[in-house]
Amino acid sequence: MTKRVEAKYKINRRLGVNLWGRSKSPINKKAYGPGQHGQRRKSKPTDYGVQLMAKQKLKGYYGNIGERQFRRYYQEAVRRKGDTSENLIELLERRLDTVVYRMKFAITPFAARQFVNHGHVLVNGRRVNIPSYLVRDGDQIEVKEKSKQLVAVLDAAQSAERDVPEYIEVDHRAMRGRFLRAPKLSDVPYPVQMEPNLVVEFYSR
Known part of the structure; x- marks a missing residue:
């Protein structure tokens, strides 16, 4: 079993959302990040931080796809005609x-x-x-x-x-x-x- 599978619920806690809507998700009981510093007050994220979080959330939802492969999906979405963000979702759903x-x-x-x-x-x-x-x-x-x-x-x-x-x-x-x-x-x-x-x-x- 890969680390990506073993840590699937850590993704939920790190991102602070119940990513797959599962009743078993620990975020339902512990609405803060994992580790000893998980409950520290968070500062307001930068634009880069917001964009990074959006990427990690989408990448994590689809089984925590590897960064290299996920970037290839983005590049293919750019290459195709139409809205790049819609193209990206289409590729992931296919x-x-x-x-x-x-x-x-x-x-x-x-x-x-x-x-x-x-x-x-x-x-x-x-x-x-x-x-x-x-x-x-x-x-x-x-x-x-x-x-x-x-x-x-x-x-x-x-x-x-x-x-x-x-x-x-x-x-x-x-x-x-x-x-x-x-x-x-x-x-x-x-x-x-x-x-x-x-x-x-x-x-x-």
């Missing part, structure tokens, strides 16, 4: 592990990444074990037949913590779904406010 999470085949983005890595997911009938694989409009995502009765998958599908967004359709009895279209920022069901425009400002400094 990740296969994100789609698996949105379809409620996994309980967290970290679990979704591991689920894809272990080869439990089919895209258009073909096994894909790359979490960063970008799904296209109309692609069918399905849990492999032997994996459909896994307790973790059934628990995630039945969880009432979140709903499947409108840009995705899913049949939990068949454990398959379809990515219908690229979402706008307003379509994405973030439990906390995300500010990709500040992320764009951070990288374009």
Whole structure:
């Protein structure tokens, strides 16, 4: 297990938000940062600090993506036509592990990444074990037949913590779904406010 997975709830406490809207999050009981200095009074953040926090929040939400890979998403978003911040969200939402999470085949983005890595997911009938694989409009995502009765998958599908967004359709009895279209920022069901425009400002400094 990587440090990124082990420290997922430390991300919540460091950022001061319940990033994934989970009832188990320690931020619900300890609304301050981790460590012996976590309860110190915080000074007003600079513009740079605000932008950095927005980046860490967005990067952390998607399973704490590595900095190099996250920067590549920004560069691709800049290269594409249209609003850069909307393009960035679209790229992140097209990740296969994100789609698996949105379809409620996994309980967290970290679990979704591991689920894809272990080869439990089919895209258009073909096994894909790359979490960063970008799904296209109309692609069918399905849990492999032997994996459909896994307790973790059934628990995630039945969880009432979140709903499947409108840009995705899913049949939990068949454990398959379809990515219908690229979402706008307003379509994405973030439990906390995300500010990709500040992320764009951070990288374009």
